Amino acid sequence: MEYKYAFENLEVWQxxxxxxxxxxxxxxxxxxxxxxxxxxQLRRASISICSNLAEGNARTSALDRAHFFQIAYSSTxxxxxxxxxxxxxxxxxxxxxxxxxEIIEKLSNKINALxxxxxxxxxxxx
Numbered sequence: 285m286e287y288k289y290a291f292e293n294l295e296v297w298q299x300x301x302x303x304x305x306x307x308x309x310x311x312x313x314x315x316x317x318x319x320x321x322x323x324x325q326l327r328r329a330s331i332s333i334c335s336n337l338a339e340g341n342a343r344t345s346a347l348d349r350a351h352f353f354q355i356a357y358s359s360t361x362x363x364x365x366x367x368x369x370x371x372x373x374x375x376x377x378x379x380x381x382x383x384x385x386e387i388i389e390k391l392s393n394k395i396n397a398l399x400x401x402x403x404x405x406x407x408x409x410x
Contacts, residue, residue: 290341291337291341296337296391296395296398297334297338299387299390300356303333303384303388303391304334307330307363311327322373322375325362330363332359333359333363336352336356336359337352337353337398340353340356346402347402349402350402350403353402354399357396360392363388364385367381
């Protein structure tokens with residue numbers, strides 16, 4: 285598949301995108317009263333991961349890119365936190381939580397690597 289924008293070629297963005305779609309699908313099973321609470325928070329945090337990876341990839345300076353990748357990482361931690369709480373509230377099964385943990389571990393490692401590479405580029409360019 286050919287992509288129009290450079291960020292679409294990033295494996296890390298593709299993982300984050302798939303995670304977001306999965307979050308959207310799984311949150312449809314949450315109680316209606318969580319629509320503006322946990323459902324909204326989870327969806328916004330997962331979209332934030334993809335969006336910050338895309339925006340960071342479009343930045344021209346390594347320091348700017350690193351900043352957006354750090355925000356994407358922070359949003360990833362927000363998502364896992366909310367999934368843990370969802371499990372505590374029995375909205376997400378232990379099995380599903382562990383599946384999400386595996387995806388998020390892979391995703392967070394890749395985001396961290398991107399972040400560090402940009403910081404290294406910045407320090408070399410000084």
